[in-house]
Amino acid sequence: ETGVTQTPRHLVMGMTNKKSLKCEQHLGHNAMYWYKQSAKKPLELMFVYSLEERVENNSVPSRFSPECPNSSHLFLHLHTLQPEDSALYLCASSQETSAALNEQFFGPGTRLTVL
Amino acid sequence: AQSVAQPEDQVNVAEGNPLTVKCTYSVSGNPYLFWYVQYPNRGLQFLLKYITGDNLVKGSYGFEAEFNKSQTSFHLKKPSALVSDSALYFCAVSRNQGGKLIFGQGTELSVKP
Numbered sequence: 001e002t003g004v005t006q007t008p009r010h011l012v013m014g015m016t017n018k019k020s021l022k023c024e025q026h027l028g029h030n031a032m033y034w035y036k037q038s039a040k041k042p043l044e045l046m047f048v049y050s051l052e053e054r055v056e057n058n059s060v061p062s063r064f065s066p067e068c069p070n071s072s073h074l075f076l077h078l079h080t081l082q083p084e085d086s087a088l089y090l091c092a093s094s095q096e097t098s099a100a101l102n103e104q105f106f107g108p109g110t111r112l113t114v115l
Numbered sequence: 116a117q118s119v120a121q122p123e124d125q126v127n128v129a130e131g132n133p134l135t136v137k138c139t140y141s142v143s144g145n146p147y148l149f150w151y152v153q154y155p156n157r158g159l160q161f162l163l164k165y166i167t168g169d170n171l172v173k174g175s176y177g178f179e180a181e182f183n184k185s186q187t188s189f190h191l192k193k194p195s196a197l198v199s200d201s202a203l204y205f206c207a208v209s210r211n212q213g214g215k216l217i218f219g220q221g222t223e224l225s226v227k228p
Contacts, residue, residue, distance in 0.1 A: 002158065042119075043159075043205070043218040056215065090158055102147070102209055102216060106158030 003027040006091050006107035013081065014115050021076040021110045023091030031097045032074040033104065034066060037088040049074060050097045081114045088112070117142045119208050121219035128196045128226050136191040136222045138206030148189040149207040149216065150180055159205060165189060176200070196226045 004025045013019050025032065034046040048056035049068040063085075065077040074091055088111050092104040118141045128134045140146055147166055151159040163174025170182045180191045189206060203223050207216040 002160065004158070006158075040124075040220065042220045045215060048215070092158075103149070103161050103164060104159075104216065105161065106151075108156070108158045 002105045002107065004091060004093055004105050004107035006089075006110050008110060009108065010111045010113075012113045012115065013078070015081060015083075017081075018077070018079040020078065021089055021091075021112075023074040023076075023107055025072055025074075025091075025093040025105070025107075027093060027105060029093040029095050029105070030071055031094045031102075032068060032071070033092040033094075034074065034076050035090040035092065037090055037109070043090070047076075048097065055097065078112075081112075083114050086112055086114045117208055117210060117215075117217045119206050119217050119219040121204075121206055121222045123222050124220075125223045125225065128224070130198055130226055130228050131195055134193050134196040134200070134224065134226070136204050136206075136224060138189045138191065138219060139187050140189060140206070140208045141187065142208050142210050144210050146189075147209045148180070148182060149209070150174065150178070150189075150191050151205045151207065151218075153203040153205065153221075155202075162191070162204075196224075198226050198228055200224060201226045 007022045032049045036044040046060045047066045052068045067075040088109045090109045091107040094104045095101045120139045149164045150162040153159045165172045165182045173179045203221045205221050206219045209216050
């Protein structure tokens with residue numbers, strides 16, 4: 001285990017639903033990340049948090065809303081999603097966001113299906 | 116702009132043979148280079164990284180990678196492949212700024228007995 005947990009592991013939702021993905025890291029790291037992984041595509045960085053402050057938002061649609069209440073927890077709130085949002089959503093953490101210390105530890109992911 | 120290319124979608128190797136998974140990068144300034152592996156239904160796991168120093172970097176599970184500045188490459192290698200090495204491998208690059216690892220599209224490694 002990497003020390004990063006994600007719940008739920010699988011989620012099926014309709015386009016009008018509201019749901020949340022949860023990530024927790026037990027590593028004492030200061031940075032946390034959300035990625036989207038779609039088949040045959042590079043990982044897409046969605047959000048970066050450093051010490052609970054959002055430091056990067058990569059032009060992600062507003063139907064995805066992150067929340068970082070403390071350095072150990074990260075949420076991704078979902079509402080009015082589209083079928084093309086179906087993907088594996090990965091959470092990661094690292095000691096710091098500087099490149100030299102940016103070895104990232106990933107959770108197992110949430111497999112999201114939007115009907 | 117930073118970018119990473121993994122030119123092979125799939126690499127097939129017989130067990131016991133050496134393996135190479137290719138990666139080339141483009142970044143201004145000094146690159147920080149990483150390899151990650153993803154097993155089925157799992158998140159990515161860190162294998163190794165190059166920050167500075169010796170061009171040959173050794174990592175987990177017997178993997179190593181060679182940084183070649185003139186060819187802007189960072190190929191992943193292993194002298195003798197195992198069936199259990201079958202997985203999806205990602206190369207990533209960052210430069211000295213916060214938070215942003217740029218990943219390649221991944222290479223599926225298949226090791227047959």
